[in-house]
Structure formats: C-alpha cells, structure tokens
Amino acid sequence: NNCFNDCTSLTLISLPTTISKLEDICFGNCSSLASIDIPSTVSELGNNCFNRCYSLTSFNIPASVHKIGSDCFSDCRSLSSITIPSSISDLGDWCRFNGCTSLTSINILASINELVNERFKECTSLKSVSIPITVSVLGMKCFYECTSLTRIDIPTSVSELGNECFYGCSSLTSINVPSSIIEIGDICFGSCSLSYIYIPSSVSELRGWCFKNCKLLTSIEIPLTITSIGSGCFYGCTSLTSITMPSSVKNIGESCFFKCVSLKLITMSSSLVSIADNCFEGCSSLTSITIPSSVSELKNCCFKDCTSLSYIDIPTTITSIGIDCFKGCPEDLKKNQVLRQLYYQIGDD
Structure with a gap:
C-alpha cells in the first residue's frame, strides 16, 4: 500500500510481469504520471490506485484484471477514455470516475449489476457512455453535472434511477425512460435541458423536485x-x-x-x-x-x-x-x- 504515493515527479515506470496486484493508493497523487503499461499478470487494481494522477491521459486495463477498487481513477483530470473489460467481475462499490473532467467516453463491457453512487459525477466532458444490459440500478448522482452529456440510452434491465441521477446535465435534451423503470429518485432530472419527457406507466410516483x-x-x-x-x-x-x-x-x-x-x-x-x-x-x-x-x-x-x-x-x-x-x-x-x-x-x- 502507498508504494509510490505522492511521487509527484514520477513520469514513467516499467512494471515487471512478476506483479499480480497493484495495492491500495499504489500510485495515488502521482500527478506527473502520463502513462503506464499494466502487465497481463495483474489481476487486481486496489482502492485509490491511480487517484489524482492528473496527467494520465489513457489507460489500458488488461483482460487479466478482474477487480477494480474504490476510487481507483477518481480525479484523473486528463483521462479522455477508458474501457472496462468483460473480465471485470468486481467493480468496487465506490469505484468512481468522479472528477475525470476530460473523460469523453466510457465503454463498459463488464457484467455489473449497478452503476453506484457518484460513478461519473462531474465528468464534465462525458458525451457518451455504454451501459451494459446487466445493470439494474443507476445510483445516486451517477451522472451528476455531466454537463456535456447530450443523450443516453438506458437499457431495459434498469429498474431504478437514483436521487440526482442526472442533475445538472445541462446539455441533456432528450432521454428514453424504458418501461422497466419503477422508481425515479428525488431531483433526478433537475436542471436538465429536456424539452419533453415520457414517463412510463411502470412508475407510480413523481418524487420531490424531480424536474x-x-x-x-x-x-x-x-x-x-x-x-x-x-x-x-x-x-x-x-x-x-x-x-x-x-x-x-x-x-x-x-x-x-x-x-x-x-x-x-x-x-x-x-x-x-x-x-x-x-x-x-x-x-x-x-x-x-x-x-x-x-x-x-x-x-x-x-x-x-x-x-x-x-x-x-x-x-x-x-x-x-x-x-x-x-x-x-x-x-x-x-x-x-x-x-x-x-x-x-x-x-x-
């Protein structure tokens, strides 16, 4: 844990193939680290592993990785895109990309059940996201203030939209709410740019401050x-x-x-x-x-x-x-x- 934490001048590192896990906060606050190659022997990325790696522009998660810890990529301000491979079976409860202000797209191939609270909070450049059909819940503040998000397709597997899920998505002009949705949380679409929205008959209540x-x-x-x-x-x-x-x-x-x-x-x-x-x-x-x-x-x-x-x-x-x-x-x-x-x-x- 904390192995290279706060090595703010570190720009490049070569990892040997003998490594099987990157522990918690391994490269936390390595603010000058622009790229890193993860060997295919690594199976786990720990909590806060790359948190505040402000210069990290891209990241390839090898197919050997099956677990990504909480806040692994939080505040990676230069990260522009990322793919979560299908090998991931455990995406930490607080594995968030919040504060990744340069992230424009994310492709989730993993079979996960929930996009947890604040998963993409304040990803202000995020324009598109692919939500797998295994997801049943979009958690609280999931896309909070994703100000560049213009549209999103919610799969029919989703039954719940959490509180403030799309709050402040000021570029969101349309959204398809599928008939699988049974609960729409408080302030769910607050301060969006929607001109029209269809509420499916599966919903029984419009919660507080919803629009x-x-x-x-x-x-x-x-x-x-x-x-x-x-x-x-x-x-x-x-x-x-x-x-x-x-x-x-x-x-x-x-x-x-x-x-x-x-x-x-x-x-x-x-x-x-x-x-x-x-x-x-x-x-x-x-x-x-x-x-x-x-x-x-x-x-x-x-x-x-x-x-x-x-x-x-x-x-x-x-x-x-x-x-x-x-x-x-x-x-x-x-x-x-x-x-x-x-x-x-x-x-x-």
Missing part, C-alpha cells in the same frame, strides 16, 4: 399510474405551458409548480385530495382553474402571485383557505362566492 429548473421543458405526459406528484416536482419549469393530471393523482406536493411562469392551462385530477402550500405560487400566466370537489382545503400561498388568475371554480366542498392563498391575484376573484365567504370575508351585501 426542478428544467427551464426548457414544455410538456410532459403523466401516466394513469401516477398517484402522487412530489414537492417542487416542476419547480421553476419556466417553459411549461400546460399540464394534464390523470384521475389517478391524489396529492400534489408543496411548491410543485412554483414559478412556472408560462403555465396557462392545468387540468386537475378528479380524484385530487390534497393541494399543498405554495403549489402554484408565481404561475403568472395562469388565467383560470377548476378545483375538483374532492378537495376540501386550499393551503397557504397556494395561488399567491398568480397575477393573471381572473377566474377560479371552487366547489362548496372547500371549507378552509390558507394564509395568503390568493395574495397578489386580480381583484376579479372577489366575485367568487366561496372566496367572498372564506377568504376575502366579504358579506353578501
């Missing part, structure tokens, strides 16, 4: 299987113009459509039970809305600063309206009989 600040998202098709739309799900989706909620949706989370300034048309679910605080706050293009009779309460700041909202159909089932629910809305709403009694407290005179 937060997807400023180019104009439309989304929500399947009949969705029962809940989480807090901040479409927060700051400034290009979203309309949305139709299927009858399966029962709950809309806090700040769900906060400052969706282009949102003009909302079709509510007939089964809707709960509309949380600040749900439509700042939807300045919204002109009218119909609240279904299944709803009994409008919570705090629900329609605050909906400056174009001149008509609202509120059923008599509404018994409570929260603080500042219609603050900043047009005076026309004072004509609504239910609002006169419960919110504006204006008599029938």
Whole structure:
C-alpha cells in the first residue's frame, strides 16, 4: 500500500510481469504520471490506485484484471477514455470516475449489476457512455453535472434511477425512460435541458423536485399510474405551458409548480385530495382553474402571485383557505362566492 504515493515527479515506470496486484493508493497523487503499461499478470487494481494522477491521459486495463477498487481513477483530470473489460467481475462499490473532467467516453463491457453512487459525477466532458444490459440500478448522482452529456440510452434491465441521477446535465435534451423503470429518485432530472419527457406507466410516483429548473421543458405526459406528484416536482419549469393530471393523482406536493411562469392551462385530477402550500405560487400566466370537489382545503400561498388568475371554480366542498392563498391575484376573484365567504370575508351585501 502507498508504494509510490505522492511521487509527484514520477513520469514513467516499467512494471515487471512478476506483479499480480497493484495495492491500495499504489500510485495515488502521482500527478506527473502520463502513462503506464499494466502487465497481463495483474489481476487486481486496489482502492485509490491511480487517484489524482492528473496527467494520465489513457489507460489500458488488461483482460487479466478482474477487480477494480474504490476510487481507483477518481480525479484523473486528463483521462479522455477508458474501457472496462468483460473480465471485470468486481467493480468496487465506490469505484468512481468522479472528477475525470476530460473523460469523453466510457465503454463498459463488464457484467455489473449497478452503476453506484457518484460513478461519473462531474465528468464534465462525458458525451457518451455504454451501459451494459446487466445493470439494474443507476445510483445516486451517477451522472451528476455531466454537463456535456447530450443523450443516453438506458437499457431495459434498469429498474431504478437514483436521487440526482442526472442533475445538472445541462446539455441533456432528450432521454428514453424504458418501461422497466419503477422508481425515479428525488431531483433526478433537475436542471436538465429536456424539452419533453415520457414517463412510463411502470412508475407510480413523481418524487420531490424531480424536474426542478428544467427551464426548457414544455410538456410532459403523466401516466394513469401516477398517484402522487412530489414537492417542487416542476419547480421553476419556466417553459411549461400546460399540464394534464390523470384521475389517478391524489396529492400534489408543496411548491410543485412554483414559478412556472408560462403555465396557462392545468387540468386537475378528479380524484385530487390534497393541494399543498405554495403549489402554484408565481404561475403568472395562469388565467383560470377548476378545483375538483374532492378537495376540501386550499393551503397557504397556494395561488399567491398568480397575477393573471381572473377566474377560479371552487366547489362548496372547500371549507378552509390558507394564509395568503390568493395574495397578489386580480381583484376579479372577489366575485367568487366561496372566496367572498372564506377568504376575502366579504358579506353578501
């Protein structure tokens, strides 16, 4: 362990064929090491083996290697491409390429089950990645802030997309979510450049902040299987113009459509039970809305600063309206009989 760690002036090394393993942190922080040939006798690369080898531009993993340790190539800033051979049976739980800012492509031939947390976090030059059909989970922050990633094909073997999986992928304009996906994590597509996304019917919930600040998202098709739309799900989706909620949706989370300034048309679910605080706050293009009779309460700041909202159909089932629910809305709403009694407290005179 740590054999050549911090040998910052080391540029070249020849390894004999008698070596079978490169131990933990073997070449860690060898910041001048530009290339290295791994003999075909080596079967294992230890944890942090080449961590912070800033000058390493390419790396050939021989077919003899069956295990790559955690953070083996983290922060290899000059590494432009790499192939994970089919001989790999153990890719460490934290074997990440995070911080490999020059990595443009990666080819994974190994039969692995999961791309774990932060696997490609902040690989800002990554444009393409081949995901093997054995993978079932894309972990938390797997492609976090991969700002050059324009598209990705998710195989049908994948059933779960972790929290913040594609967060900050600002060049990602389209993505195919296969019908095998049953769970989409919190903030999964936050700050992406998606203009449209199809959600398969295998998904039952849109989690919190899922599409937060997807400023180019104009439309989304929500399947009949969705029962809940989480807090901040479409927060700051400034290009979203309309949305139709299927009858399966029962709950809309806090700040769900906060400052969706282009949102003009909302079709509510007939089964809707709960509309949380600040749900439509700042939807300045919204002109009218119909609240279904299944709803009994409008919570705090629900329609605050909906400056174009001149008509609202509120059923008599509404018994409570929260603080500042219609603050900043047009005076026309004072004509609504239910609002006169419960919110504006204006008599029938």
